[in-house]
Amino acid sequence: QVQLVQSGAEVKKPGASVKVSCKVSGHTLTELSMHWVRQAPGKGLEWMGGFDPEDGERIYALKFQGRVSMTEDTSTDTAYMELSSLRSEDTAVYYCATDPAGSGLFDFWGQGTLVTVSS
């Protein structure tokens, strides 16, 4: 059983960057395809990007390209999502989630990390 444990809540000023971590247990990170989904307060779910095992590349939603970076440390089985040039609209809960076999669905989720962007 995969378990994903994310880092704690963050408060950032506009223009800053945030890096959220997602620690994997129960499997190694190399066996998983990790994605990130966010949810603004009271709003729906928004896919940000993730790993495409078919071509071994990370794919990012166009909306976030140039501002987001998703990386992995396989030595610690930890995935990271860094979002830069933060604005108030980036205030949201950020989730990591695993995609079995690159199928585009998300079967295991982290508990979420609240990122608040405020001056």
Add this chain to the structure above:
Amino acid sequence: DIQMTQSPSSLSASVGDRVTITCRASQIISDYLNWYQQKPGKAPKLLIYAASSLQSGVPSRFSGSGSGTDFTLTINSLQPEDFATYYCQQSYSTPYTFGQGTKLEIK
């Protein structure tokens, strides 16, 4: 991008009722449609994948159907723990997109 539209946006029902939530895709997505349940303050939980396949551990009162552009999630004999928000999601192509959600409330 493929737009996913759910209806209704909210729904009131009683324990023991049968409810149906619909999801429509803006283009044909075959059966690349998944359903999630989310409770307040919690991460989403996968219920149904590939339109009609029940995720392991999910009660059999949940079922999904549809193909192409129109899909439904049905919950038979609602239980108290089923009151939550439900989202559909297409996995046909990136960017993966979700419906706006259907909030199921107790009548």
